[in-house]
Each structure stands twice: as C-alpha cells, then as structure tokens.
Amino acid sequence: MSENTKKTPYKTIHVLIGLALMAAVILMPQIAGLSTAGQRILGVLAFAVYVWVTESMPYPVSAIAICFSMIMCLGLSPAVGTTGKLLGTTKAIPLAMSGFVNSGWILVAAGMFLAEAVRFTGLDRRIALNILKVVGTEPKRIIGGIMIAAYILAFIIPSIAARAAALIPISMGLITAFNVDLRSVFARQLMLVTGIIAPITALMVLTAGAPNPYTVGLLSSQLNHTVTWSQWLIYAGPFSIALGLIAYVLVITMNKFETLPGGPALIEKYMKEIGAMTSKEKRIGIIFLITIIFWGTEHWHHIDANTITVFATLLLFLTRVATWKEMSDRVQWGTLVLFGIGISIGEVLLKTGAATWGAQATLGSLGLQSMSAPMMLAVIAVPLIIIRLAFSSIVALGALVVPTILGLLVSFNDPSISVWSITLISSFLVYFSFLLPVNTPATLLTYATDTYELKDMLRLGIPLTILGLLVYVLFTHTYWHWIGLL
Incomplete structure (x- = not known):
C-alpha cells in the first residue's frame, strides 16, 4: 500500500471531524449577542481552521468547501439578527465571494x-x-x-x-x-x-x-x-x-x-x-x-x-x-482561490459581527482596553506567536488573526485608540515563522533539500523569535511612536 493511500483515511477522518465541529457550532443554542448568521459563520471558521491546521484537504479545495459553506450558512440565515426573512443564497453569493473584488x-x-x-x-x-x-x-x-x-x-x-x-x-x-x-x-x-x-x-x-x-x-x-x-x-x-x-x-x-x-x-x-x-x-x-x-x-x-x-x-x-x-500555466491559481476566500472570511466575520464577538470572547478578558497602545501590542503578541505554530499557511493565519483583532478594537468604541495602526502592527506577527519548517512554504521547500534538521531550525529560530519579539516591543515605544503610527 502506497503512502498516499495510507494517508487518505487519516485525512478523511479529519475532514469529518472538521464538518462535525462546524455542525456543533451551527446547531448549538443561540449565542447571546451574536446574530444567527454570525454564529453559523463561526462554525465555518472552525471548519476552516481545523482543515488548515491538519492539512486534511488541499488548500484550494478547502477554499471551495469554505465558500460553499458560507453561501449556505448566510443564505439560510435571517438577513439581520436572529429572526425574520432569510437572506437567500442569491444574495449570499456576493458576500461569500467578496474577497475576489477586494x-x-x-x-x-x-x-x-x-x-x-x-x-x-x-x-x-x-x-x-x-x-x-x-x-x-x-x-x-x-x-x-x-x-x-x-x-x-x-x-x-x-x-x-x-x-x-x-x-x-x-x-x-x-x-x-x-x-x-x-x-x-x-x-x-x-x-x-x-x-x-x-x-x-x-x-x-x-x-x-x-x-x-x-x-x-x-x-x-x-x-x-x-x-x-x-x-x-x-x-x-x-x-x-x-x-x-x-x-x-x-x-x-x-x-x-x-x-x-x-x-x-x-x-x-x-x-x-x-x-x-x-x-x-x-x-x-x-x-x-x-x-x-x-x-x-x-x-x-x-x-x-x-x-x-x-x-x-x-x-x-x-x-x-x-x-x-x-x-x-505557471501562476498558482489555487493560491489565488485560497487568498480570495481568506479575504471573504474576514469580510463576512466583520459584517456579521462574529469577529467582534470572537475577539471579545478570546482576548476581551485580557483587559486590553485599559492599556496603552504599546502594552496592548505586547500582550497580543504572545498568543499570536503561539497560534502561529498551528498554521502552515500565512494567508490562512492572516484571515483568522487580522479580522479578529480589528473586530476587538472596533468593539471598544474608543476614539483614543488608533484601530487601524494597532491592527496593522499586529499583522506583522504572522511572519514570525522561525520555529517549524511547516509554518511557511519557504521553509518547507528548504527543509525538503535534506540539508538541515528540525533541531537546526529550533537552534536559530528560538533566539530569533525571542529577540524579534523584544525588538517588536522596542519599536512600539520608539520608531513607530516617533513616526506617529502609535
């Protein structure tokens, strides 16, 4: 039996688990403060994150599956809130495909x-x-x-x-x-x-x-x-x-x-x-x-x-x-499809209020609203670096992290907070892919040359990540402050 044949049942099981996660979120009792469409899109996000992390589906195929799921979840949900007339799949299509006109x-x-x-x-x-x-x-x-x-x-x-x-x-x-x-x-x-x-x-x-x-x-x-x-x-x-x-x-x-x-x-x-x-x-x-x-x-x-x-x-x-x-013949069309759907997820999460709700649920307890911008960025950095380890696609990670942080900052409704600049600087952390070869295609390609081992990457990556985070914090107090970004 070939290696690919052995992997097929394993990947199928993970796809089924991803679908079960989506169904569990969609079918759970209505979450307070969240629209029906927002809750269902969170279910789609759970499916997306799981199949991305486990790589149980090729990224372009997962993008198509996510697009279809968004169309169905939005179309069969009330246009506004939790009750009322359904949006309909015809009107849901432009929302699910919004990333391609971005x-x-x-x-x-x-x-x-x-x-x-x-x-x-x-x-x-x-x-x-x-x-x-x-x-x-x-x-x-x-x-x-x-x-x-x-x-x-x-x-x-x-x-x-x-x-x-x-x-x-x-x-x-x-x-x-x-x-x-x-x-x-x-x-x-x-x-x-x-x-x-x-x-x-x-x-x-x-x-x-x-x-x-x-x-x-x-x-x-x-x-x-x-x-x-x-x-x-x-x-x-x-x-x-x-x-x-x-x-x-x-x-x-x-x-x-x-x-x-x-x-x-x-x-x-x-x-x-x-x-x-x-x-x-x-x-x-x-x-x-x-x-x-x-x-x-x-x-x-x-x-x-x-x-x-x-x-x-x-x-x-x-x-x-x-x-x-x-x-x-040379352009990676699958990457473009994934990128477009990744943008669409971010757009829909924000439009349905799911991003704001999710940000409050995950990061809201950290007390960020009472912090200065540099402190806020420093506190956000640690969980983002940990989340980074679970992703092999920087695009997929960005699709999760950026709208989540943007939604959280918008929910504060505080005019003294520069929402755009904090979101922008936070997005820089998705490039901290120095620890595992699978965290980016670039390191995966070089790892495939069989010139170095995981221990070599960790030996360089651990101090680079630590020093990189220290410089990141330093920049929030110096350079980014001096140029008026913070």
Whole structure:
C-alpha cells in the first residue's frame, strides 16, 4: 500500500471531524449577542481552521468547501439578527465571494503574473548571482549575499514561496559547486537562512506577501483608511531589516564555518552559464523599475498600487515578455482561490459581527482596553506567536488573526485608540515563522533539500523569535511612536 493511500483515511477522518465541529457550532443554542448568521459563520471558521491546521484537504479545495459553506450558512440565515426573512443564497453569493473584488486580491493576482515573468526570464537568478559576485565567496559573505538578494527580490517577486524557489537553486548550486557535504555547517546554515529570510523580507514591502494587501484591504473596506505602498515601506521596512540583521548576526556568531574552495571563479562560471542579458530580461526589468517608481510615488500621482500593478501586468503582455499561456500555466491559481476566500472570511466575520464577538470572547478578558497602545501590542503578541505554530499557511493565519483583532478594537468604541495602526502592527506577527519548517512554504521547500534538521531550525529560530519579539516591543515605544503610527 502506497503512502498516499495510507494517508487518505487519516485525512478523511479529519475532514469529518472538521464538518462535525462546524455542525456543533451551527446547531448549538443561540449565542447571546451574536446574530444567527454570525454564529453559523463561526462554525465555518472552525471548519476552516481545523482543515488548515491538519492539512486534511488541499488548500484550494478547502477554499471551495469554505465558500460553499458560507453561501449556505448566510443564505439560510435571517438577513439581520436572529429572526425574520432569510437572506437567500442569491444574495449570499456576493458576500461569500467578496474577497475576489477586494483590492488586496487584485494586487496579489497581478503581482503573481509579474513574479512568474521574472522567474520565466531568469532575471531573478541574474540579480542573485550579481549580488554574490559583489559580496564575495566566504561563507559569511555568501549567506549575507543571499539575504541581500532576498530583500531586493522582495520588491520584484510578490510571493514568499516564489522568492524562496528563486533562491534555493542558487544556494544548492553553490553547495554543490563548492563540493561540501549537504550536512556541513555552511550547507545547513545557508539553506536554513534561504528559507527563513523569505517571510522576513515579505514583511518589508506591501506587495511582497499576501497578508499585507489583505490587511490593507480590510482597513480600507472596514475603516476607510488607506495605506499606500510607500507608507507600508516606512512602517514595516525598518522592522523587517532589523529582523534580518538579528538573523544574520545569530547565524554568523553561533556557527564556525569551514573554508570553501573555488572562490570567485565559481560565481564567474555561473555568470557565463546564464550568458548576456536577454531582451526579455531587459523588458521585464524596465517594467519593474517603472512599477516600483510609481508604487513609491503614489502620494504624488494618487494612482493606487493595485491599479499600477494591473497596468504593469498588461505591459508584460503588450511588450511580449511572455504570452498568456506561458504565464497562466505557471501562476498558482489555487493560491489565488485560497487568498480570495481568506479575504471573504474576514469580510463576512466583520459584517456579521462574529469577529467582534470572537475577539471579545478570546482576548476581551485580557483587559486590553485599559492599556496603552504599546502594552496592548505586547500582550497580543504572545498568543499570536503561539497560534502561529498551528498554521502552515500565512494567508490562512492572516484571515483568522487580522479580522479578529480589528473586530476587538472596533468593539471598544474608543476614539483614543488608533484601530487601524494597532491592527496593522499586529499583522506583522504572522511572519514570525522561525520555529517549524511547516509554518511557511519557504521553509518547507528548504527543509525538503535534506540539508538541515528540525533541531537546526529550533537552534536559530528560538533566539530569533525571542529577540524579534523584544525588538517588536522596542519599536512600539520608539520608531513607530516617533513616526506617529502609535
């Protein structure tokens, strides 16, 4: 019997448990202070979280199941409150699919086409190799070079997994070229850093990770507050760089690296293999340069990042960098479906009042309302890091955490609390995926190379998480306060 066949009954049991959880929440007596639709959507959320945590269904399939469940639960519930005329499935469909008309979804969808175009032309590999050519071939310099490459690619490839996929072949190529053992200190730390740096860099740029536009989209739709591309860079960039520096210092101080043979000649060899820059690389490079300039100057021309990204995607096809078929075959449509449904859950949780109720039930007893903003963020951070361990999808985690915190802050009805900024800063914590390989596709991909073990990740991840949280708290009292975010 194959391994997949053995797993099938196990996954089926978990799907049934997830359905039972949903049914239990839906069928329990009416919860005080919660609408019928809100209670039923909490049941859908329980199902979603369970199948996401157990990975008992492929993420795209779970998204379809969640969408259908939302349509039925909303459609067969009173339009308002607990009694009265049913909303109907026809009117429920736009609510369940609201994530697909959200500005955040549009940004990610267009960004994925651009990301695949960069990989398709090979521009990502050229950028990384040129960085390594500059920094040198000593172990510490190579690791630093890979991290710098990841930060630069964050402006170009708006996908954590795609950035990791772009850097992994280069890291593996260096390990092979230097003829070092896969379990050598250099190989282990290089591949570990390649996985960990991907989510850290995603925090820096609005377009570098799906939870960023998701959060901005919710702030826009629920609070009518806009966060531009350049504003996000100002808010999150320094914190992202601080996390990267901590990771680098930990790696180079906690390990003694062996001497690598070959030197700069190896990089030159790889540069010769990729040859001169092609016309397609030049075209996509120019498109991205123009796009980044327009992203960064949004406050001058007032064209939002979503529109700019859609136009950049159009240029990709008009300039014949790639054809529609070439790109559509490479784009991960399942990820887009999951992201859209993830946004929809957040929207529906907020609209039905379920997010506010859930936040009060889980975090309300912590006495957050009487705390200062920095203290509030520090108290919220610990449970969020613990919850982070249960998720392998950053998108799925964001769909749960962001509307919950937003709902809680809105329920306080306190004009002295900056709801949007506290929600924004709290969302940064979804990127703290430094402890388990399964917590993000990037570390899962690097773990699959069999270069490092779980103990290697924990050895780096535990101090990185602790120091990262301390820096997070420090930023709430200093930098974010100085720039007027808190």
